[in-house]
Amino acid sequence: MRSRASGMWWGTAIEAPDPAALARFYAELLEWPIVHEEPGTAVVAPPQGAVYLVFQQADGYRSPAWPPGDGEQRPMMHLDFQVGDLDEAVADAVAGGAVLAPVQPQQNVRVLFDPAGHPFCLCREEG
Template sequence: MTDRPSLTLTTINIGSPDPATLAHFYARLLGWEVARVEETDAHLRNPAGGISLSFQLEDVFTPPAWPNTADHQQMMMHLDIRVTDLDTSVGFALGCGATLAQFQPQEDVRVCLDPHGHPFCLWLG
């Protein structure tokens, strides 16, 4: 085996029919700064450093189904967001524009959907 090259995960990129709208949603939800908004992408800077979020224009976009079903668009990934107060955090997320998913798999997790239907989890930790 050869020596491992330097590989650093820097950004999670999420497909969106409207990158600016999704960037502003997650900026409000997470308290992050919108670093750049362009026609085809938008970028959030993590104030603590580390991994950032980016949103890329998808001209043909179908929101994923939650929970997954064989006959609908599959969820490719989701964000896990640790919270200290689940009820308050869910209320805040809803105020930012999220919706609460009907199916909730665990007592200490709440699955929400962002304005474009991507699931994300608020988990008590």
Template sequence: MAAITLDASNAPALAQFYQSLLGWPTRKEEPGWVEIAPTDGSAGLSFQTEPLFTPPQWPSSPSEQQMMIHLDIRVNDLTSAVDHAVVLGATLAEFQPQSDVRVLHDQAGHPFCLFVRSTLVV
């Protein structure tokens, strides 16, 4: 896998958010398309401008755009990571289903989760 692609009404703005959140540099940028990735060459994130983009609803609602994917981001300190994401423009989701995971929404409305390694169960 090379990347996960997120649609947004403004791909460069959403890419800037995740670039700041993750500390990844831009790998490629062209009109309506931005790729960011870690410097080790592993899979990254791509962002595509979609003029008809509708933000997903989370938690799901039968009459709203359904969430198709979300990102799970492992962090060392949950409280600091949430604070950092909010300063960058994320919003904390009203519904939090787990005490050791935080669900947030990026500026485009995509939900993503922050968690510490000890909470990941395989």
């Protein structure tokens, strides 16, 4: 892949049983707008920049198990977000529909589950 100074973008697609609802969760969490929505697909992106999150309909969706267990659906990826105030960020995420994971492996990181059950991490900004 050749790097370009302009015109580059990147993103990831995330499966969900209700892509519009999951897009609304992340739009609120990140304070990014939903930039595209159609049946079975919704896209969230920052006001500036060339990054996006696509949420796609997944029939028969099973949320991943975290921590992973034998025979269970494993997380294929997770998102990390750096935050200034970890407690406040966790409270905001939970108020928006996230669930705090029962296992927390690091003191400066909180693992949560989004409304579709995907794990994601809020990481305290170290300054």
